[in-house]
Amino acid sequence: MSNQRMLLTVGAVTMVAGVIIGAIIGHFATSSTSATLPNKNSLTSQESEELELMSQLRRDRWQEGGKEMTRRINDMVSTDNLRDNLKELTRRPHLAGTARDDELAEMVRDRFTEAGFDTADLVPYRVLLSRPNATNPNLISLNSGQNVEWESHYKEKELHQDDYDEDFVHAFNAYSPAGTVTTTPGEGVIYVNYARVEDYEELDKMGVNISGHIVICRYGKIYRGNKIQNSERWGATGVIIFSDPKDVAVEGQTPQEIYPNTWWLPGSGMQRGTTYMGDGDPLTPGWPSTENAYRISKEEADLPKIPCQPIGYDDAKVILEKLEGPAAPSDWIGGIENVAYTLGPEWKPEYSTWTLTLSTHNTENIYRSYNVIGTIKGEVEPDRYIILGNHRDAWGYGASDPSSGTAQMLESARVFGELMKEGWRPRRTIVFCNWGAEEYGLLGSQEWVEEHTNKLQARGVAYVNVDTCASGPIFRGRSSPILWDILEEMTKVVPGTKGQDNLSLHDEWSAYTKWKSGVDSIPLATLGAGSDHAPFAFFAGVPSMDYAFKVDSHKWNISTYPAYHTGYETFYMVDKHIDPGFKIHQGCSRLALHILRYLADSSMLPYSIEQMPKTMAKALKDLKIEGIDSKLINIYDKYVLLEEAVDNFTVEAINFEKSLQDISPNISPVTLRAINDQMMQLEQIFIMPSGLPGRPMTRHAVFAPSQFDTYAAAAFPGISDLLYLIDELSGKDLTKRQNEIRRHISDLTIMTQNARKLLKEMHII
Incomplete structure (x- = not known):
């Protein structure tokens, strides 16, 4: 991303500043349609104060912090604290809804409070849990x-x-x-x-x-x-x-x-x-x-x-x-x-x-399970949320899953607290979410998203999920396509976890990729399910990210780390065999802090809009390579309109990205605010209110997990679901399925056309 774009400033407003800005815009816009502001020497003292407020609203805090803030964060993350956190978290088993799980929820809340968060609350839900x-x-x-x-x-x-x-x-x-x-x-x-x-x-x-x-x-x-x-x-x-x-x-x-x-x-x-x-x-x-x-x-x-x-x-x-x-x-x-x-x-x-x-x-009964929600109020845009999530409950000690991620969350909260004591405050609100009952099926996060869907769709900038920080040495990140560049860029400012001098996490990630596959490009991928990003990404349409350090799948052809969800996933296992020295935990926490601050403090949201249609186009190309497109055309000859819509969306997104480079630094804060809102809404275009065919709780029509392996990611999942075993159908069943395919392709085409229209000039409906 160019420095020019980073320097652009969002029109961010507090509730009071919003009224003032309206007056400012009205005052300065009466004589000219230009966004250029008058010379300071010609202004009254009141006008000078108003102009100073507009300048404040334009400030790019990410750039102002610069390399010094990056270095400061890297230095502040303590391996000793991370080790102590994990030791306490894994001292006893903490199955969802048990007394020990409640104790840890209270501990997390108290840590948020000690760090100086503006709010730190236990949020209970009553959910059906299963026990032997x-x-x-x-x-x-x-x-x-x-x-x-x-x-x-x-x-x-x-x-x-x-x-x-x-x-x-x-x-x-x-x-x-x-x-x-x-x-x-x-x-x-x-x-x-x-x-x-x-x-x-x-x-x-x-x-x-x-x-x-x-x-x-x-x-x-x-x-x-x-x-x-x-x-x-x-x-x-x-x-x-x-x-x-x-x-x-x-x-x-x-x-x-x-x-x-x-x-x-x-x-x-x-x-x-x-x-x-x-x-x-x-x-x-x-x-x-x-x-x-x-x-x-x-x-x-x-x-x-x-x-x-x-x-x-x-x-x-x-x-x-x-x-x-x-x-x-x-x-x-x-x-x-x-x-x-x-x-x-x-x-x-x-x-x-x-x-x-x-x-x-086994029996099923309703139990109380707590989420812990802590917030750091944004100084300029308190109504825009950057969210970090990790679940707390485990099937036993949960030393990797999820306690390595919870240890990171506690340390990240402490670091932000120290920065606030030194005078830093984020532009946008940062929300820390420690979820309950994830292991049973994302219960804590899904219930919270269901309760706050309207707010999240209007105000959610991004959700960052760190379930398991340390289960192996190899970094792996997945996200919504519009967050890919953020994920890659932030790994460049995090020191590597393998102890080699002057290597960044990005260097290690890239080197492993080249060794494994022989290519230089980073393996950016879309999201599967299986963790708490799912309700944000697939239900609410909030751009989401999930990352972890995992097993070396090239060295060992295994699905996950051996002790996963067993009685041997202990503190000793992590301390002795997985992350002695806690350098992986440290890298995990540093990356979380940098991603959150980048999203919270950049004046213009650093999304990569064109990645979405490009990824959609690649998915359609894969269908063509596999010969599936001809099958779809035989069922619905207007399938070609979906391909055309994706091509048009791609062109519009590229033009939109280019137009951002030409924006004057003096553009109205309100206009910049609107541009950010425009980008925030893009993912939600593809949220189907009634869900995918046969899956009402999975609503993202373009990027969502496969119906037949919920861990796996899939592009255009509704198409693959509807084509499944279609060759075994006949008569009315076949006709019904074909009609469902026709309707879904039509829906996808309309949504893609609407996404292209969203990126046009804002006054055009």
């Missing part, structure tokens, strides 16, 4: 007649002195219903790899009938809720999910090769997690779950219908080694030692009379 039965644990058993030959474990083995806590929740998958299912004698389970759609389709081709059977699958590749959904669709009666050593213990399974000696997962580690496919409280879809909110019944909520239970790979071995049946495809074979990975469902001859029983005892 503490006295009747979920179990999988192998039975010979009436004899129980073996039972699964429901807690991890204690391998390090800090592993055990009496309040650590038993292994379970949230919202999996209570129920008991048993196989027929001689049959166990069917191994279905990762339980993806393509895995089930492969089993269909092999003639393996899932209906009426319990299935066992590996964690990874897709969201666990999609695994349950797919298994239900293929007729399974229950699901067992395990973490396979090929994904979590790549270097071996001996004691020296796993936790506590390394970061790799031991065989008793069990990944907890939600199976809910929605976002927000299941009983108050679309509306905040306040005290007196109307709630639908649990039967009406979109919750899983079949029981599911996670186990460790030691227990998975006991089951899998007894299966016969066809051999699994070669790429389905995992890493459990001495297991052939046959599909089942038959047992080996020596177990021919055995059965397997899956028994869950």
Whole structure:
């Protein structure tokens, strides 16, 4: 971004200044349509004061702070503070809605207050949460007649002195219903790899009938809720999910090769997690779950219908080694030692009379869960919000997810507090949001966004999400396309985290990308779901960003860090194996501070408007490469109008960006304010009030998660959803689907045309 553009100043107003500016504009605009102001020497004292106010409103605080402020922030972020924060946050388990979670909410609030925030509040919601039965644990058993030959474990083995806590929740998958299912004698389970759609389709081709059977699958590749959904669709009666050593213990399974000696997962580690496919409280879809909110019944909520239970790979071995049946495809074979990975469902001859029983005892009840909301009031534009979010709740100790991000938030709050004591105050309001009950399905953030949608759509500049700061050494950032340049530029002012002198975080990011893929460009990507940016981006249309330091996916072909959501995600794990020295935490906090200040203090919002239509155009080009465009044209010949609309939008966005370079530094603050508002509204053009087809809570028509893997990002998700399995339809079902496609393409075309019109001169409707 050019210095010229950075120096442009937004017409920002406080409530009082707004009235004064109106008088100023009226005063100076009566004699001329030019934005150039009179010579100071010709003004009265009152006019001079008014002119000084306009100058104040034009000031670009980001530029004024300059390199000194950047250096100051980098120096202020303390690794010792970050380590102390994480140690306290992970001292006890803090499942959503528990007493310890409430204690931490109060601690976060108090830290915001101590930092000098203008407000720091606990915001409660009453939400439906799922819990296992503490006295009747979920179990999988192998039975010979009436004899129980073996039972699964429901807690991890204690391998390090800090592993055990009496309040650590038993292994379970949230919202999996209570129920008991048993196989027929001689049959166990069917191994279905990762339980993806393509895995089930492969089993269909092999003639393996899932209906009426319990299935066992590996964690990874897709969201666990999609695994349950797919298994239900293929007729399974229950699901067992395990973490396979090929994904979590790549270097071996001996004691020296796993936790506590390394970061790799031991065989008793069990990944907890939600199976809910929605976002927000299941009983108050679309509306905040306040005290007196109307709630639908649990039967009406979109919750899983079949029981599911996670186990460790030691227990998975006991089951899998007894299966016969066809051999699994070669790429389905995992890493459990001495297991052939046959599909089942038959047992080996020596177990021919055995059965397997899956028994869950989970309950759902309404609990209070707190969000913590702290604000630093903007001095010039208090009604414009730059929002930082991180959730607080964890399935256990949550040392990486989310406590590494919460440790960062507390340190970032402290640094801003110190800057305020030194006289700094942001131009725009900065909001710190510490969410509750994220792990259950983004409950805290979704409810808050639902309660404040109108405000956020009118005033939200950007949302920055930092869920997990440290789960590995490799930086990864995703965002709305109009925030890509901000993300990349701010990594250039953050020192690298690997201890190499004079290298920035951007240098490390770029070097890793070149090593991994051989290209020099930074891998900027759109957002998937799975964390608290989702309601801002996909429901409200607020430009959003999510970043983290993650596992080296080039070195290790694994989905996530091994201890994810297990009893071994401890302070010791992070301190010893993931981020000794807390340099990653430090880089994470520095980046948050710089992004927030850049967005809060730049007079003109530093969006990259043209990135949006360019990304849309690339998505359409990909459809063409895959031959999907011809299928769409056969269904709706006006599909070409969507391509034309995207091309026109691209041209308009490029022209709009160029026009910003020509704006006079003396332009009216009100006009600059209007330009910022114009850019803020762009993302919301693509928010569909009724949501995507069949998905009312996902409303972004251009960039949103795939329906079949909520972790993954997708461009034009409605098109891919509607094309799914269309070749299997006929008659009225096919006609109905084709009409839905026609309507959706028409909607996309109109929205894109409206986006182009939004960028025209403001007086043109």
